[in-house]
Amino acid sequence: MLERDGQKEQTVHHPIPPPGSATGYTAPNVFRRPRPQQAPPAATPRTSEGGVADSGPDATRILSDLLSRPTHTGVLESALAHAATLLGGDVRGYAVVRRGQDCVTAVLGYPRALVGTALSGPWASMRARVLTDGAHELYELNPPEIHTLLNTCGMRDVKLSLVVPLSDRGRNLGALVLDRTGPGGIDPGAQEAVNRWAAAVAPLLGVLDSREDWKQTARQITGAVAEAVESRDFDALGHAAAVAEASVKLGRAVGLAERELEELWYAATLHDIGKIHGESGHALVGSNFLHGIPHLSEAQKAIRHHHERWDGQGEPGRLEGEDIPLYARIVAVANAYVRLGDFERLRTQAGKGLDARLVGLMEKVMLEAPTQ
CATH class of the missing domain: 3.30.450.40 (GAF domain)
Incomplete structure (x- = not known):
């Protein structure tokens, strides 16, 4: 638990299996929604006396x-x-x-x-x-x-x-x-x-079709807003898009479903959106942008906590280890990878600022990625 504005915020543990697991990592059940059953096979057609198949199931x-x-x-x-x-x-x-x-x-x-x-x-x-x-x-x-x-x-x-x-x-x-x-x-x-x-x-x-069009439009608007914030600092241009791409690759390797990857993309794209009001406290400011959007609640927590540290010395909640939400840990690793651009330097943060197993998985994912 952590205190926020006088209220307790529930944090969820998201364990990652030990390295070398033969089956890889399956995303925790807390993220899972029940999967709909496959549509049953069509029933054997019934025909009327005239030979025309009737409507079958109701x-x-x-x-x-x-x-x-x-x-x-x-x-x-x-x-x-x-x-x-x-x-x-x-x-x-x-x-x-x-x-x-x-x-x-x-x-x-x-x-x-x-x-x-x-x-x-x-x-x-x-x-x-x-x-x-x-x-x-x-x-x-x-x-x-x-x-x-x-x-x-x-x-x-x-x-x-x-x-x-x-x-x-x-x-x-x-x-x-x-x-x-x-x-x-x-x-x-x-x-x-x-x-x-x-x-x-x-x-x-x-x-x-309309939903897909809207999803695409929403992504374009989100990307444009992130670029507008980045334009205040020329060196940051393209950072959000790069972190989002790396986060989704890591999230897919972790075993997140497409719906979860979509939310992770929003978290990564908007992780620095709070900088529109300056550097100080930008994680808290940024998380407030998603307040009241239920289907992006995990993205909101990821933005809020992406500056927590694995050793508990981060902010704003000084959360430690797997108390840090999974999406936040993924974004933190992807963010560090994009900024450092060097796996040797990234590994120095493993177990200190970053989840060591996610760091190892990030390196594996990026090294295995096909060259363009």
Whole structure:
């Protein structure tokens, strides 16, 4: 515990395993949020007397599946699974997202090697289509080097494809492509059900796009503010960006998840933001900039405590060892690395001002980093 403005602030211990651990370091459970379960596999399609697959699981369960993994890949994997249920029979598929370049973002029944591949395809017109010549158009629109991957994925075996666009308020976001390799066509009623399903999924993708745009904007604003503070001292220009880059590399080596790395990036980028009011007490001043932002609470503590020392002789709380928040220890090591630029000098601080195990890990990470 430490006193702050008459109140007690809880500090959390974040142990790091001893060197030489075969499994490496796993971030402490205190940072972990329960991971959502993977969406269950699509149920065996049920068909009505007319042969049209019914809607299967109820809408509440489907929505829960979609929102349990709020990323483009998570949403689209669930969308493909339910669309396949609606069609019935032997169905494989993939989802394409349009972001300047059409890119496969999720697959169902196809190898995951397909994910991340830039493709041109029969979805370009952004209208629903049934292709009776299988993947012929897909092969025709892509260069020979892509054909090898398509062959490996079994695209030559496709007999029939249903292309369903994903559009939201006039924005062409991508498409679902559902392939049959066996006999049989596509019932018009089932096709209409998939079209309706795609229309329901598309707004979720629009929301995710907006969130990603905002995250990027927030990062740009944060970087610009840090540079504005650094511009008061020419020698400091670029320091925040360098510390952020080193911190994220170290955080990834420590085992932090992407959400945690995002918060660590903010802590490192803004660690000296308090210098806008001068050098004295800048850590406390800087931490106040993030007051009242719940999802950056760990970043706030990191900024506040990044001048603590492992030996307990730092400020403002004279915290010692693992009483210092993990993010603060990471930023302190990255900050020292950027300022000193020399591992021999950095090692002299190990066990004194800095967490010795993080110093060792920082050296390993930077020495193993590929040269540009």
